[in-house]
Amino acid sequence: xxxxxxxxxxxxxxxxxxxxxxxxxxxxxxxxxxxxxxxxxxxxxxxxxxxxxxxxxxxxxxxxxxxxxxxxxxxxxxxxxxxxxxxxxxxxxxxxxxxxxxxxxxxxxxxxxxxxxxxxxxxxxxxxxxxxxxxxxxxxxxxxxxxxxxxxxxxxxxxxxxxxxxxxxxxxxxxxxxxxxxxxxxxxxxxxxxxxxxxxxxxxxxxxxxxxxxxxxxxxxxxxxxxxxxxxxxxxxxxxxxxxxxxxxxxxxxxxxxxxxxxxxxxxxxxxxxxxxxxxxxxxxxxxxxxxxxxxxxxxxxxxxxxxxxxxxxxxxxxxxxx
Amino acid sequence: xxxxxxxxxxxxxxxxxxxxxxxxxxxxxxxxxxxxxxxxxxxxxxxxxxxxxxxxxxxxxxxxxxxxxxxxxxxxxxxxxxxxxxxxxxxxxxxxxxxxxxxxxxxxxxxxxxxxxxxxxxxxxxxxxxxxxxxxxxxxxxxxxxxxxxxxxxxxxxxxxxxxxxxxxxxxxxxxxxxxxxxxxxxxxxxxxxxxxxxxxxxxxxxxxxxxxxxxxxxxxxxxxxxxxxxxxxxxxxxxxxxxxxxxxxxxxxxxxxxxxxxxxxxxxxxxxxxxxxxxxxxxxxxxxxxxxxxxxxxxxxxxxxx
Numbered sequence: 322x323x324x325x326x327x328x329x330x331x332x333x334x335x336x337x338x339x340x341x342x343x344x345x346x347x348x349x350x351x352x353x354x355x356x357x358x359x360x361x362x363x364x365x366x367x368x369x370x371x372x373x374x375x376x377x378x379x380x381x382x383x384x385x386x387x388x389x390x391x392x393x394x395x396x397x398x399x400x401x402x403x404x405x406x407x408x409x410x411x412x413x414x415x416x417x418x419x420x421x422x423x424x425x426x427x428x429x430x431x432x433x434x435x436x437x438x439x440x441x442x443x444x445x446x447x448x449x450x451x452x453x454x455x456x457x458x459x460x461x462x463x464x465x466x467x468x469x470x471x472x473x474x475x476x477x478x479x480x481x482x483x484x485x486x487x488x489x490x491x492x493x494x495x496x497x498x499x500x501x502x503x504x505x506x507x508x509x510x511x512x513x514x515x516x517x518x519x520x521x522x523x524x525x526x527x528x529x530x531x532x533x534x535x536x537x538x539x540x541x542x543x544x545x546x547x548x549x550x551x552x553x554x555x556x557x558x559x560x561x562x563x564x565x566x567x568x569x570x571x572x573x574x575x576x577x578x579x580x581x582x583x584x585x586x587x588x589x590x591x592x593x594x595x596x597x598x599x600x601x602x603x604x605x606x607x608x609x610x611x612x613x614x615x616x617x618x619x620x621x622x623x624x625x626x627x628x629x630x631x632x633x634x635x636x637x638x639x640x641x642x643x644x
Numbered sequence: 645x646x647x648x649x650x651x652x653x654x655x656x657x658x659x660x661x662x663x664x665x666x667x668x669x670x671x672x673x674x675x676x677x678x679x680x681x682x683x684x685x686x687x688x689x690x691x692x693x694x695x696x697x698x699x700x701x702x703x704x705x706x707x708x709x710x711x712x713x714x715x716x717x718x719x720x721x722x723x724x725x726x727x728x729x730x731x732x733x734x735x736x737x738x739x740x741x742x743x744x745x746x747x748x749x750x751x752x753x754x755x756x757x758x759x760x761x762x763x764x765x766x767x768x769x770x771x772x773x774x775x776x777x778x779x780x781x782x783x784x785x786x787x788x789x790x791x792x793x794x795x796x797x798x799x800x801x802x803x804x805x806x807x808x809x810x811x812x813x814x815x816x817x818x819x820x821x822x823x824x825x826x827x828x829x830x831x832x833x834x835x836x837x838x839x840x841x842x843x844x845x846x847x848x849x850x851x852x853x854x855x856x857x858x859x860x861x862x863x864x865x866x867x868x869x870x871x872x873x874x875x876x877x878x879x880x881x882x883x884x885x886x887x888x889x890x891x892x893x894x895x896x897x898x899x900x901x902x903x904x905x906x907x908x909x910x911x912x913x914x915x916x917x918x919x920x921x922x923x924x925x926x927x928x929x930x931x932x933x934x935x936x937x938x939x940x941x942x943x944x945x946x947x948x949x950x951x
Contacts, residue, residue: 363736368667372732379725471814471841475750475774485663488754493668560725565775566750568724569815611726615733621692621719 346586346602349635353606357613364616371490374498377608381501381601382556383575384582385508386436386549388600391583392512393524393545394592395450399439400553400579402461404572407432408557409465412474412567421483425558429551435461436550440543458576465569474567487562497559504552505601512597521545525592581628582607585635606631666761685715685927686739688730688755690747690771692719694844694872695896696916697745700769703920704743711928724751731755735762741927743920745769749817752776765930767923770916771817779930782923782940786818789912789944790825790867793891796910796946797865798833800889805864808856809839810849810877812869818844822869822893830867837863842873849876857884865889871899871911878907895947903949910948918942 358364383400390397411428415421435457442453477483489496512518520541523531532538553572561567586603588595610631614624687704689697701717708715716737720727724747734742735758742759746752749772756776759766765779772781797807809826812819819841830836837860842848849868856863857880866881866888868874874892881888892899895913902908919942926936 361737363738366736367670369733369736371667372729372736376729376732466814469815473748473750473815481665484665489663489665490667491659492662493670496663563728563754564724564748564751565753566748568748568751570722571724573723611729612733615718615730616737618716618737620717621721 346599350602350606353609361616364613371495373608373612375495377604378497378501379556379559380578380582381604382504382552384579384600384604386552387579387583388588388597389521389545390549391588392521392592392595397549398454398576399458399461401572401575402458403432403435403550403553404557406461406465407554408561408571409469409474409567411558412477412561415477421480428558429554432554433547433551436547437543440546444539444542469569471569477565483562487559509597522593581632683713684739685713685741686734687715687717687743688727689719689745691722696894700916700920703917704924707921707924720747722747724748728755735759741931742766743769743923746771746773750774767927769919769923780926780936780938780940782919782942784914784942784944786821787825790822791829792946793867793912794826794829801864803833804835806835806837806862807865808863809836810868810873811839811841812844814841819869826867844870844872846872846876849873850879853877853880863888867891870894871896875902903947910946913945913947915942
């Protein structure tokens with residue numbers, strides 16, 4: 322009986338720990354939201370919340386893909402460059418007369434192919450993910466400049482669907498936010514309810530064990546990097562519509578914002594541990610910081626200082642909890 | 645099959661009818677009339693990492709302070725997407741006039757349109773916006789400036805002199821316009837033997853100039869699309885021991901010092917603080933219902949050691 326009690330106690334302790342672990346980022350977000358709205362009540366105005374949701378959607382899509390990559394113990398530095406290249410190619414297609422929605426679809430598929438290149442370099446080429454994607458980042462950036470000749474691509478026409486894609490509203494919600502939410506649900510199911518998701522965790526937990534237990538590790542990895550590329554390209558399509566043009570320098574340092582969001586959401590950079598829900602929270606934390614600090618009139622120089630400090634605190638707290 | 649098609653069509657119609665380009669009515673903020681002293685100006689700057697835009701911001705702040713008007717400043721850090729978010733945030737703060745210094749003319753259009761939909765007048769500074777309704781553009785006449793630089797070289801070195809050109813960020817409007825102005829004159833009267841992009845950056849100006857000197861020993865003058873590149877080029881020229889005349893563009897503090905010390909030959913000085921001041925005045929005129937010019941040129945001046 323006594324022993325039973327002890328087990329129960331231990332279970333309770335574990336449960337409490339796992340709750341704080343899961344809710345930690347969420348509490349952080351809550352505190353941040355309360356702080357910003359006390360300092361400037363206009364933060365909670367409906368239009369601002371809609372703006373905020375639209376503002377975070379691009380980083381969210383990239384960070385969702387990054388979550389899968391980081392869960393396998395990898396990293397993808399090329400997402401910002403993939404975003405720029407696929408955005409330029411999509412815009413190029415639209416200008417030359419391809420139907421904009423078809424162009425976006427092809428652009429996303431191209432993004433997946435660019436991602437697959439990363440995956441193949443990492444699995445078949447046995448390159449470290451950091452190095453492989455650092456190289457392809459430079460490569461894709463260069464190709465973007467070559468393709469655009471350094472100029473923004475403009476003249477994307479007045480197609481309503483294309484404009485709606487980045488700027489419109491669906492049932493009162495910004496379309497990019499709807500895209501983000503739908504993508505989140507699909508990826509949540511993929512990660513937590515399918516064999517593919519279990520394989521992702523297994524690879525990050527112990528790659529050798531995963532390999533021995535019959536998981537086709539290279540195939541899963543290539544698929545995950547393709548997914549990351551696909552989502553980067555989807556984010557790029559939204560950006561193209563929002564900017565009504567493709568910018569050759571679009572998406573610079575977006576990979577860092579995405580990584581920051583994943584880490585803020587409690588996913589371990591060594592792989593195997595983490596949740597896509599946490600990433601969504603991490604994305605919102607960064608979004609609220611950007612939007613809130615602007616509303617509070619904080620100078621952009623200090624904004625970067627604050628963002629850096631928040632990331633440090635979040636990771637330190639996470640370390641403390643898990644030790 | 646036909647039933648399925650009909651279902652699909654009616655469904656997609658339903659989805660489309662739920663879409664709109666305007667934010668929902670319940671989310672729009674209330675806006676009502678205000679006195680001049682209660683006005684709030686929102687200023688979105690492309691980057692504060694460049695002394696030029698810092699001076700531009702100072703010009704806005706100074707002029708607004710004299711009129712007793714509050715200014716909110718946001719910095720896009722050269723990211724077009726961030727700038728759109730910034731402008732949305734300014735609108736959220738209830739500004740009455742938007743002064744936007746776009747990172748890119750095409751990309752800023754969406755932000756201008758959001759301001760239009762709420763009825764906030766927009767003035768753009770230094771660069772224009774492709775779409776949306778802009779009350780006025782306050783900018784230096786960059787084409788004229790490029791011509792001034794080329795004419796100065798012709799006056800100093802005579803026709804058919806060998807010159808090089810350090811270009812700014814490819815595709816940026818300043819690069820295009822300054823280049824166009826320069827070539828308007830230079831293509832007829834000078835020999836442009838080399839042109840390379842150094843992205844408005846001093847370090848790149850240094851390395852690109854080193855390469856240009858190696859490749860073209862007979863260059864007599866360099867026109868740089870901004871002072872930062874010109875100052876970088878001077879370092880390269882000094883260490884090569886050659887005598888090459890450098891003309892910059894912008895007239896920032898470092899460049900003026902370099903002219904005093906005789907290292908920089910001349911610069912086509914913009915007056916960013918004047919751009920800021922003119923923009924504030926134009927904004928106030930618009931709010932008060934006065935008519936303003938669509939293009940407000942901010943004067944340029946060629947600064948040489950004599951001045």
